[in-house]
Amino acid sequence: MKRHTGPVAAALVLAACSSPEPVQSPPPPPPATTTTEVPSAPRTGQEIVVTETDYRISLPDGNPGPGTHVFTVRNQGGDSHDLVIRGPGVDDARTPVIEPGGQGSVTATLQAGEYTLWCSVGNHRERGMETTLTVG
Numbered sequence: 001m002k003r004h005t006g007p008v009a010a011a012l013v014l015a016a017c018s019s020p021e022p023v024q025s026p027p028p029p030p031p032a033t034t035t036t037e038v039p040s041a042p043r044t045g046q047e048i049v050v051t052e053t054d055y056r057i058s059l060p061d062g063n064p065g066p067g068t069h070v071f072t073v074r075n076q077g078g079d080s081h082d083l084v085i086r087g088p089g090v091d092d093a094r095t096p097v098i099e100p101g102g103q104g105s106v107t108a109t110l111q112a113g114e115y116t117l118w119c120s121v122g123n124h125r126e127r128g129m130e131t132t133l134t135v136g
């Protein structure tokens with residue numbers, strides 16, 4: 001009997017041993033320079049002064065950030081007014097009815113989203129005392 005040993009088996013062993021070096025992955029490319037929009041600084045907790053006249057509600061410029069805000073309402077009209085706030089998480093937060101020349105306040109915790117503000121006295125809302133406030 002003749003045993004078959006020799007070159008073929010040796011070649012297989014060599015091939016198994018010479019496994020290729022692991023390919024080193026190239027370093028990740030530097031992050032692309034994108035122009036990210038910088039949001040305006042949140043104004044959480046700040047007073048939001050609302051001016052009411054006959055028959056209009058004026059809000060300050062800019063959007064408040066989410067958080068708890070105190071709305072200070074100044075009635076500069078000749079009629080009595082109030083302010084009601086409704087939106088995400090706020091269910092008709094309101095000031096008392098404010099006499100002409102008077103001031104009232106209401107605290108509301110706002111979330112990002114849109115709120116409706118109006119005056120609930122008489123038909124003032126229909127006469128124009130309604131506005132929207134965007135938060136975020």
Ligand SMILES: [Cu+2]
Nearest residue numbers: 081119121124
């Ligand atoms: Cu009113």
